[in-house]
Amino acid sequence: MGAIIPIQENIFCEPCKDCGARPIIEQIKGAFTVRCPNDKTHYKTKLGLVNIEDWNLKNKTYPPLGNTKNPQKAS
Numbered sequence: 001m002g003a004i005i006p007i008q009e010n011i012f013c014e015p016c017k018d019c020g021a022r023p024i025i026e027q028i029k030g031a032f033t034v035r036c037p038n039d040k041t042h043y044k045t046k047l048g049l050v051n052i053e054d055w056n057l058k059n060k061t062y063p064p065l066g067n068t069k070n071p072q073k074a075s
């Protein structure tokens with residue numbers, strides 16, 4: 001279990017896509033991960049530098065651009 005570091009309020013963070021919580025930073029032996037405070041199984045970034053950008057990317061609620069799962073048929 002590492003040390004929990006709150007993310008400053010002036011830094012924009014997407015809420016956890018599973019439960020809507022604001023993420024926190026956990027420090028483990030000099031490395032950092034951005035993760036959900038409620039559940040370890042929710043998304044967390046790779047241990048290393050603080051990567052809020054990666055967290056934001058993975059917790060956006062809409063699919064990334066270029067997703068052609070539902071192509072529109074011409075009628």
Ligand SMILES: [Zn+2]
Nearest residue numbers: 016019036042
């Ligand atoms: Zn969560």
